[in-house]
């Protein structure tokens with residue numbers, strides 16, 4: 001059996017939109033199979049970081065490798081083919097296509113029978129497979145967006161605020177599914193508690209830079225860290241303190 005793939009390594013990534021640099025010198029290492037929460041206050045560059053990893057921003061400096069393969073100069077579509085899966089904050093599903101047609105766009109040449117993987121993961125999508133993407137609830141749209149990314153069999157999955165606007169029970173279901181996945185996952189999420197329950201490592205961003213990378217366990221107990229980078233005292237907020 002081959003070793004687990006999905007070791008993503010960024011070094012000194014500086015990128016933005018046009019001439020504007022939003023992230024500066026981002027270095028991060030996501031070992032194969034690791035789960036990383038990318039956190040920070042609004043506007044610090046979390047979305048831009050994910051978009052830069054998948055090749056959707058303008059790069060000014062830095063390098064990116066996946067399992068030693070240099071992705072730096074590769075297009076977004078080539079990066080996707082090589083294993084980067086992306087679920088953007090906008091859940092970019094096709095509203096005029098049915099659920100099943102949306103899923104088919106994620107197959108990337110795989111046989112249609114692979115759709116059953118998506119339906120097994122999210123039975124709700126099977127029930128709704130003939131419905132238009134635009135007729136789905138927010139939770140169903142998010143399931144569709146995640147399922148479509150997974151059909152491409154990525155070795156790294158980048159998720160941008162997947163829980164935004166979803167009811168708590170749907171958040172529970174989605175996180176439950178994500179927990180079963182055997183791949184590298186980088187999660188941007190405003191629901192910090194859920195992100196920390198899910199991840200092993202945390203990266204804090206501030207003004208487009210990585211300010212801290214460490215184990216979740218250390219972050220949970222460090223009031224100063226969470227207060228500084230998130231503006232919340234997690235220990236107080238969740239009542240898990242002394």
Ligand SMILES: Nc1ncnc2c1ncn2[C@@H]1O[C@H](COP(=O)(O)OP(=O)(O)OP(=O)(O)O)[C@@H](O)[C@H]1O
Nearest residue numbers: 017020022040041042043044045046047048049188
């Ligand atoms: N397409 C764009 N063109 C120009 N500037 C942009 C664009 N998208 C984002 N920005 C700017 O980049 C900065 C970082 O935004 P980004 O969305 O990456 O942060 P974020 O940490 O994900 O924020 P949030 O938590 O609010 O989603 C912001 O100042 C934002 O205005």
